[in-house]
Amino acid sequence: MVMTENLSEKIFKPQYDYPETSSLINRLDSSNGSSISPLDGEIDSKWYRIINPLLWYWRGLPKLEIEAVLSRIAISTKRHTNDKWLDSVIGYQSGNWIYEFLNQAAMWQAKADNVAQSNLTEESKNSLYQDYLIASEYASIASYPHFKNDELAMYAQTCAYQSYMKALEYSPYSTKQLEFKVENRVIKSILHLPNNSNSGVCPVVLVCNGLGNLQIDYYRYFSEYLAPQGFAMLTVDLPTVGYSRNFVLSQNSSQIHQAVIEQLSSVPWVDSNRVIVAGFRFGSHIATRLAYLMPNKIKGLFNFTPFVHQLFVDKALQQNLPNSYKDMLASRLGLTSVSNQKLAAELNYFSLKNQGLLTHSCPIPVMNIIFEDDKLSNLSEAKLIQSAKQSKIVTIPKTPLQKGLQNAFAQSVKWMESIL
Structure with a gap:
């Protein structure tokens, strides 16, 4: 090896x-x-x-x-x-x-x-x-x-x-390793390009990872769903993980991704005027913040089972999370020890409702996908993210899971095409 x-x-x-x-x-x-x-x-x-x-x-x-x-x-x-x-x-x-x-x-x-x-x-x-x-x-x-x-x-x-x-x-697809400046530091990201990208005007989907993922875990989403429809995919690691390991996750969770979007106009392979942000699980917190804070630079928001409020304020829900999930949250927050009380205090600041963002409609089109019997992301959570232009919520049956995933991803790309 x-x-x-x-x-x-x-x-x-x-x-x-x-x-x-x-x-x-x-x-x-x-x-x-x-x-x-x-x-x-x-x-x-x-x-x-x-x-x-x-x-x-x-x-x-x-x-x-x-x-x-x-x-x-x-x-x-x-x-x-x-x-x-x-x-x-x-x-x-x-x-x-x-x-x-x-x-x-x-x-x-x-x-x-x-x-x-x-x-x-x-x-x-x-x-x-x-x-x-x-x-x-x-x-x-x-x-x-x-x-x-x-x-x-x-x-x-x-x-x-x-x-x-x-x-x-x-x-079979082209890729570029890109570096973006975030404050006085540099983070690495990976741009995946579809086969029709020679024109230099392909739209780009900025993926916001879930808590337990690296940016390299989304390749199948690109190769089977995004690339065939001409979408590029840009991946960036969550703070404390992978290429972003020197950043700590804070209530300003979108700091890194905001800097990336600000610098996208300097990337010659994509159309920076056709950017869609896609948030997966916890990454939807980042994606939704981006949609509210940078509506002039983003065309649409896609959330795969959004986390924007309930997880951050519901103490009973937090207390009943698996030990490894609590530890993962603590690690991302830079904590070496965690109690239910301390975790509740830290997470409360992450609620986008408490931050005041969800008190008004999102200025861009929104699609939320939720799964049946998902205790961390339900219909009430999805309804908190209302769009002033177009809101779409799709509920996927929990079984069979493989078929549900395929259906969800296929619908997400069809929606992206429709808003562009």
């Missing part, structure tokens, strides 16, 4: 002196975690992390392999941080979550790296493209839930991005 600075030599061997992920946030309150959605995964008291195999399959990972990796973690007899949690094996060794998923990523990376690069056929290029994408997805899951102070997770993120950039070398 070839990686920058021989990264594989540094991490693909057992080591025992790293803190285990579930021990990094000091939890003063515990939770059974029933406040969740099928979109976020399966709640099981035997796991610290939220297990989401359906979404992982949708992102292209082999079902049997995922089950095999989870089984290796589950049967480990090594020492655990918490004996109740299967995925809390201490140290970088067999049975540890990051170790097992990163080694699976290494297998796919090595398979691709061992292919001779001379005289590649189109079929060979496509195989390399798929293999590197799978490697990047496994490494991304290894890093999940992407805590900034998790050293092993940071290594996994590096592996994920390196494999992703390798995959893009063999992609």
Whole structure:
């Protein structure tokens, strides 16, 4: 496996002196975690992390392999941080979550790296493209839930991005790595271009990530839904994660994305007058802020299960979040310890209703997609975001989930076409 600075030599061997992920946030309150959605995964008291195999399959990972990796973690007899949690094996060794998923990523990376690069056929290029994408997805899951102070997770993120950039070398679509200035710092983003982008006037969808995702986790949305309709996709990491890891999430959650939009006119491959912002789960907080604060630069707002008010003010809902979800919120907020009371106080400032933005209609067209029985994003939440021009709310049945995801994404692109 070839990686920058021989990264594989540094991490693909057992080591025992790293803190285990579930021990990094000091939890003063515990939770059974029933406040969740099928979109976020399966709640099981035997796991610290939220297990989401359906979404992982949708992102292209082999079902049997995922089950095999989870089984290796589950049967480990090594020492655990918490004996109740299967995925809390201490140290970088067999049975540890990051170790097992990163080694699976290494297998796919090595398979691709061992292919001779001379005289590649189109079929060979496509195989390399798929293999590197799978490697990047496994490494991304290894890093999940992407805590900034998790050293092993940071290594996994590096592996994920390196494999992703390798995959893009063999992609049928063009990509550009862009840098934008945010205050006195620079953040990296990735622009994905459709095949018809030679005209230089393709519209662009700015993706605002969910809490538990890296910007590289949205490639299928681009390749299967956006690109065929001529849309470019620009991805930017959430504060504290990936290329934005040096930023802390605050109530001004849209700081980075605002700076990106302000500088889009300098990007020659897209039409900065045809920008749509797409918010996924927590990322809808960012996207909705952008729509209200920058209506002259944005043509439409698409939210996939929006989080704009309820999650931030409903203490009972917050208290009943899974432990890992609370820890993820604490990590993004720069907290090393979290209690229900402290989390409630911090999140209250995030409510866009409390911030005064939702007291008037959004100046641009809005589409919100919600899923049946989603405890974190329901019809009431979607109705808070009213448009002065066009409001659309689509409710998707919770089963079958795969079909629901496909339907939601297909409808989102049709709507984007209609408003442009």
